[in-house]
Amino acid sequence: xxxxxxxxxxxxxxxxxxxxxxxxxxxxxxxxxxxxxxxxxxxxxxxxxxxxxxxxxxxxxxxxxxxxxxxxxxxxxxxxxxxxxxxxxxxxxxxxxxxxxxxxxxxxxxxxxxxxxxxxxxxxxxxxxxxxxxxxxxxxxxxxxxxxxxxxxxxxxxxxxxxxxxxxxxxxxxxxxxxxxxxxxxxxxxxxxxxxxxxxxxxxxxxxxxxxxxxxxxxxxxxxxxxxxxxxxxxxxxxxxxxxxxxxxxxxxxxxxxxxxxxxxxxxxxxxxxxxxxxxxxxxxxxxxxxxxxxx
Ligand code: CO8
Numbered sequence: 001x002x003x004x005x006x007x008x009x010x011x012x013x014x015x016x017x018x019x020x021x022x023x024x025x026x027x028x029x030x031x032x033x034x035x036x037x038x039x040x041x042x043x044x045x046x047x048x049x050x051x052x053x054x055x056x057x058x059x060x061x062x063x064x065x066x067x068x069x070x071x072x073x074x075x076x077x078x079x080x081x082x083x084x085x086x087x088x089x090x091x092x093x094x095x096x097x098x099x100x101x102x103x104x105x106x107x108x109x110x111x112x113x114x115x116x117x118x119x120x121x122x123x124x125x126x127x128x129x130x131x132x133x134x135x136x137x138x139x140x141x142x143x144x145x146x147x148x149x150x151x152x153x154x155x156x157x158x159x160x161x162x163x164x165x166x167x168x169x170x171x172x173x174x175x176x177x178x179x180x181x182x183x184x185x186x187x188x189x190x191x192x193x194x195x196x197x198x199x200x201x202x203x204x205x206x207x208x209x210x211x212x213x214x215x216x217x218x219x220x221x222x223x224x225x226x227x228x229x230x231x232x233x234x235x236x237x238x239x240x241x242x243x244x245x246x247x248x249x250x251x252x253x254x255x256x257x258x259x260x261x262x263x264x265x266x267x268x269x270x271x272x273x274x275x276x277x278x279x280x281x282x283x284x285x286x287x288x289x290x291x292x293x294x295x296x
Contacts, residue, residue, distance in 0.1 A: 037075075037076070037079075039057075039072040039076065040057075040068065040072065041056070041057055041058055041066070041068055041069035041072050041073075042054055042055065042056055042057055042069065042072050042073055042076060043055040043057050044076050044080075047090075047225075047229045048229050048230075048232070048233045048236075049233065049236065050085065050086060050087035050088065050232075050233060050236025050237065051086070051087070051088055051089070051090060051229055051232040051233055051236055052080045052083075052086045052088075052089045052090070053089075053090045053092065053225070053229065054073065054076055054077070054080075054089065054090070054091050054092070055092050055093070055094075056069070056073075056091075056092070056093040056094075056098070056099055059094055059096075061100070061103065061105075062096065062097035062099070062100035062140075062141060063093040063094065063097045063098065063099040063100065063146070064099065064100055064101060064102065064103040064104070064105075064106075065099050065101065065102045065103060065124070065145045065146065065149065066102075066103040066106050067106065070123060070124050070126075071123075073126075073127070074123060074126045074127075077089065077126070077127050077130055077134070078126075080132070081130050081131055081132050084295075086132065086236070087132065087232075087235060087236025087237070087238070087240055087243070088132060088133045088134070088135065088231075088232035088233075088235040088236045088243075089130070089132060089133070089134040089135070089232065090134070090135050090136075090137055090225065090228045090229055090232050091127075091134055091135070091136050091137070091149075091153060092136070092137040092138075092139070092224070092225050092228065093138070093139065093140065093142075093146075094139070094140065095139045095140055095159075095161070095221050095222070096139070096140040096141070097139075097140040097141040097142075097146070098136070098137075098138040098139060098140060098141065098142040098146050098149075098150060098162070099141070099142060099143075099145065099146030099149055100141045100143050100144070100146055101143045101144025101145045101146050101167070101168075102124075102144055102145035102176075102177075104171065121176050121177060124145070124177055125152060125177060125178065127149075127152050127153070128152045131244050131247070132240075132243075132244070132247075133154045133155070133232070133235050133243060133247055134153045134154055135153060135154065135155045135156070135157060135228045135231055135232055136149070136150040136153035136155070136156045136157070136228075137157050137159075137224045137225045137227070137228035138150050138156060138157065138158045138159065138162045138164075138204075138213070138224065139158075139159040139161055139162055139221075139224050139225075140159075140161055140162065140163065141163050142162060142163065142164045142165075143163070143164070143165045143166075143167055143201070144165070144166060144167055144168050144175065144179075145176075145177050147164045147165060147166055147175075147179060148166075148175060148177035148178050148179045148182070149177065150164075151178060151179065151182040151183065151186075151212075152177070152178065152182070154247060154250075155214050155231065156207075156212065156213040156214060157213060157214060157215060157216075157217055157224050157227055157228050157231070158204040158207055158208065158213040158215075158216045158217070158224065159204065159216070159217060159219070159223060159224040160204050160205075160216055160217075160218075160219050161204070161219075162203075162204040162207065162213075162216075162224075163201050163202075163203065163204075164201065164202050164203075164204075164206075164207050164212065165195065165199065165200065165201035165202060166179045166180075166183070166195050166196055166199065167199040167201070168196075168199070169196065169197060169198070169199040170199045174196060175196065179196070180192060180196055183195065183196075183212070185254065186210065186211050186212045187210040187211065187212060191210065204216045238293070239275070239277035239281065239291075239293040239295060240293070240295040241272070241275050241277055241295055241296065242272060242275075242277060242278075242281075245268045245269075245271070245272060248268065249261075249264065249265045249268050252264045252265070275296060276294055276296050277291075277293050277294065277295065277296065280292060280293065280294070281293075
């Protein structure tokens with residue numbers, strides 16, 4: 001397909017998305033230039049039509065996930081989810097680290113009463129409620145909460161350098177952001193148990209072979225973001241209402257029996273016949289032309 005790249009992604013290619021200060025300054029400029037809010041711990045940009053890119057931006061801490069970071073991530077994703085000009089989101093980190101886990105320094109002195117009474121982590125999983133698809137573009141470390149954050153996304157693309165893992169056992173705790181539960185769906189009990197109890201990391205190749213990621217992209221700095229933006233552009237070019245229904249149907253499989261899931265899928269399929277996009281899509285096929293979606 002022909003992809004219409006905005007100046008931001010063209011420059012991304014040039015700079016190969018290195019986490020350099022100049023690139024960050026450029027992304028910040030693009031963010032503010034496009035009317036995107038400027039944040040402390042994340043950068044929001046629009047690399048291609050219909051696509052929003054969120055870059056985690058705590059390079060000194062390898063993008064360790066903190067409460068202020070999640071406050072910003074939740075605010076940005078909530079706004080982008082409502083924004084009609086956005087069809088799909090990409091979440092990434094730097095070449096060295098998608099995210100090296102929850103911020104251990106923030107957590108280390110917390111007590112049971114702190115974490116229990118203040119519902120620690122409760123608002124760290126909000127991206128799972130997004131209507132729009134979100135693709136994780138993972139390079140480098142995706143450990144602990146970083147691995148879990150990627151698993152909360154709808155699709156994961158990995159660079160060959162990606163290193164996944166749930167090392168919480170080495171800190172005297174266990175995964176708390178869904179790692180044990182979401183991994184089991186992807187890789188089964190035995191592997192999930194091994195990773196959770198030994199804390200060993202796994203490679204991009206293993207993640208691909210086990211079905212944790214949809215694919216490993218070719219080598220090259222910034223390549224994984226480029227591929228994720230291309231994929232997001234394809235998704236953003238479809239009917240938004242059909243995309244939302246597709247995401248909802250796939251996610252239903254996590255929580256329903258097969259019979260319930262099949263019924264749910266069928267009802268959503270039936271429901272799409274009430275949309276103009278179904279009429280347009282099928283008419284366009286019959287008339288041998290490209291559909292023009294109006295997302296209703
Ligand atoms: N938290 C805070 N700071 C971190 C973290 C982290 N998770 N990871 C790295 N950093 C900091 C280091 O302290 C260091 O800072 P400084 O320069 O001030 O000392 C800086 O980042 C660079 O790190 P290293 O010097 O250690 O870099 P290396 O290349 O030597 O090692 C590693 C990289 C292997 C990634 C190493 O940093 C590491 O092991 N990090 C911790 C990984 C980990 O244990 N992650 C799990 C954390 S617990 C967790 O995630 C609970 C999840 C809760 C649910 C969350 C839901 C979303």
